[in-house]
Amino acid sequence: MLRIAIDTAGDIPADWVDEYDVQMIPINIHFGEQTFLQGVDLDNEGFYRLVDETGTIPKTSQPTPQQFVKFYREIADPGDTILSVHVTGKLSGTFASAELAARELEGEFNVIPFDSAAGSAAQGYMVQEARQLERSGASIQAIRERLEFIRSKIQVILTLDTLEYARMSGRVGTMQAALASLLNVKPIVLLEDGVLEMFDKVRTRSKSLEQVLDMIKERLGGQLANVAVVQARDPQAGQTLLEKVRETLNCKSLIMTELSIGIAANLGPGTVGIIAYPIA
Numbered sequence: 167m168l169r170i171a172i173d174t175a176g177d178i179p180a181d182w183v184d185e186y187d188v189q190m191i192p193i194n195i196h197f198g199e200q201t202f203l204q205g206v207d208l209d210n211e212g213f214y215r216l217v218d219e220t221g222t223i224p225k226t227s228q229p230t231p232q233q234f235v236k237f238y239r240e241i242a243d244p245g246d247t248i249l250s251v252h253v254t255g256k257l258s259g260t261f262a263s264a265e266l267a268a269r270e271l272e273g274e275f276n277v278i279p280f281d282s283a284a285g286s287a288a289q290g291y292m293v294q295e296a297r298q299l300e301r302s303g304a305s306i307q308a309i310r311e312r313l314e315f316i317r318s319k320i321q322v323i324l325t326l327d328t329l330e331y332a333r334m335s336g337r338v339g340t341m342q343a344a345l346a347s348l349l350n351v352k353p354i355v356l357l358e359d360g361v362l363e364m365f366d367k368v369r370t371r372s373k374s375l376e377q378v379l380d381m382i383k384e385r386l387g388g389q390l391a392n393v394a395v396v397q398a399r400d401p402q403a404g405q406t407l408l409e410k411v412r413e414t415l416n417c418k419s420l421i422m423t424e425l426s427i428g429i430a431a432n433l434g435p436g437t438v439g440i441i442a443y444p445i446a
Contacts, residue, residue, distance in 0.1 A: 168249060168300050169242045173229065173260050174204040175253035175428035176282070176289030177396060179421055186297035189241040191234065193260065193428045194227045204427045213427045214399055214435060223331055226428050228260035234267030238275055247276040247306060251292050251313070253285040253428070256360035278306070280313055283360040287394030287423050287441045288320045319443040321385050322357035323365075325374035327400070327436025329353070354378065355433075375407050375438065382440045383414055389444040393417045398425040399435035407438060418445055 171189045172178065178188060192203035197216055202208035208216075217223060229237070234250075242248050250268075255261035261281045268277035282289050292313050299309045326332060332353075352374035354366040365381075368374040382393075393415055397404030401424075408422050425437060 167243070167246045168306070169246050170293050170296055170300075171237070171241065171248060171250040172289050172293050173252050173428075175258065175260065175285045175426050176251065176293075177286045177394070177423035177426050177429075178290035178293065179423060182290065182294055186294050188293050188297070189237075191229050191237045193229060193258075193426075195427055195431065196225045196227065197222065208427070210399075210424055210427055210430070213431070224431055226431050228258050228263050231263045231266035231270065234263050235270055238267060238271060238277060242275055244274055245276075247278065249278050249280065249293075249296055249306070249309065251280045251282055251289050251296070253289065254283050254357070254360035255281045256283075257285075257362065258428075278310070280310070281317075281360075282313075282320075283317050284320050284322055284357055284441070286322070286396050286425060286429055287421065288316070288322065288443075290421075290423065291392050291394065291419075291441075291443070292316055316443050320357075320441065321382055321443065322439070322441050323378050323381050324355045324396070324433065324437055324439030325368070325371075325378050326353050326355060326433055327371070327438075328434045331430075331432060331434030354381075355439075371403070375403065375410075378439055379407065379410055379414060382411075382442055386415060386442060386444060388416055390416050390418050390446075391442050391444050392419045393440065393442040394420075395422045396425050396437075396439055396441060397422065398430040398433065398437040400438055403436070403438045407440070411440065415442070 174192045192206050195202040250264050252261040264279035296309050351367040353364050356365045395408045
C-alpha cells in the first residue's frame with residue numbers, strides 16, 4: 167500500500183488531507199524553553215498570539231530522524247511504501263532527517279523521501295497529484311517522474327510585508343546585506359534552486375501584489391497551470407490576489423492556503439504570494 171506523507175512546512179487545503187489520504191509530520195516550534203509541534207499543540211493563530219504577547223519570534227527545527235521513525239511506524243504497516251515529500255533541503259534539515267529514518271527502516275518499509283525543492287502549496291499539489299496517479303494505477307516510478315517534473319517547473323514568488331522576521335531568521339539569501347536600505351519597502355522574494363532570494367523592492371503593497379502577478383504571468387505565459395495563492399495572516403490581501411489570478415491566469419486548479427507556521431516564522435505575517443506550475 168502507498169502511504170503519502172508531508173511535513174507541515176507544506177500547505178494543503180484541509181479537505182485534501184482526507185480526500186487524498188495524506189499524513190502530516192509536524193515541525194518543531196521553539197518559543198524560549200517551550201517546544202510545540204505545529205498543528206498538534208500550536209495552531210497558526212496561537213503562534214501569532216504568542217509572538218504578539220512575547221515580542222519574540224520563535225525558531226523552528228526539523229523533525230528528528232527519531233521522530234520520523236516513530237511517525238512512519240504509526241502511519242504504515244510493514245511492507246508498505248511511504249512517499250515522503252518535504253520542504254526544500256537547502257533551507258531545512260527535514261529531508262535529511264527523512265533520509266536517515268528511511269535508511270534505519272530498510273527492510274521494514276520502502277520509504278521514498280522526496281525533496282520538493284520548494285515548500286508550502288508546492289508540496290500540497292505534489293501529494294495531490296501523487297495520490298491521483300496512484301489511484302489511476304500509475305507505478306511509483308511514474309509518480310516520482312511526475313513529481314520531478316513539477317519540481318522542475320514550480321514557480322514561487324512572494325512579497326513580504328515586514329522585514330523583521332526575515333532579518334531574524336536569515337532565511338532570505340541576499341536580504342541581510344540590503345536591510346538598511348530597505349526600510350518601508352515591500353521586498354519581492356523568489357525561490358530559485360531551492361533558496362529564497364530577494365528579487366526587487368517595491369514601495370507599496372498594491373504595487374508588490376501587481377508585480378508578483380505580473381512575474382508569474384510572464385513565466386507561465388498562457389499555459390494551463392495549477393495555481394495557489396498563499397497568505398500569512400492577511401486573508402484580505404490573499405483574496406484580492408486570488409480574484410486577480412482568476413481573471414489573469416489560465417488555471418486548471420486555483421486554491422488559497424495559509425502559509426504554515428514553519429514558513430511564516432521565517433518570512434512574517436503579511437507575506438502573500440503565488441505558487442504555480444504548468445500542467446504539461
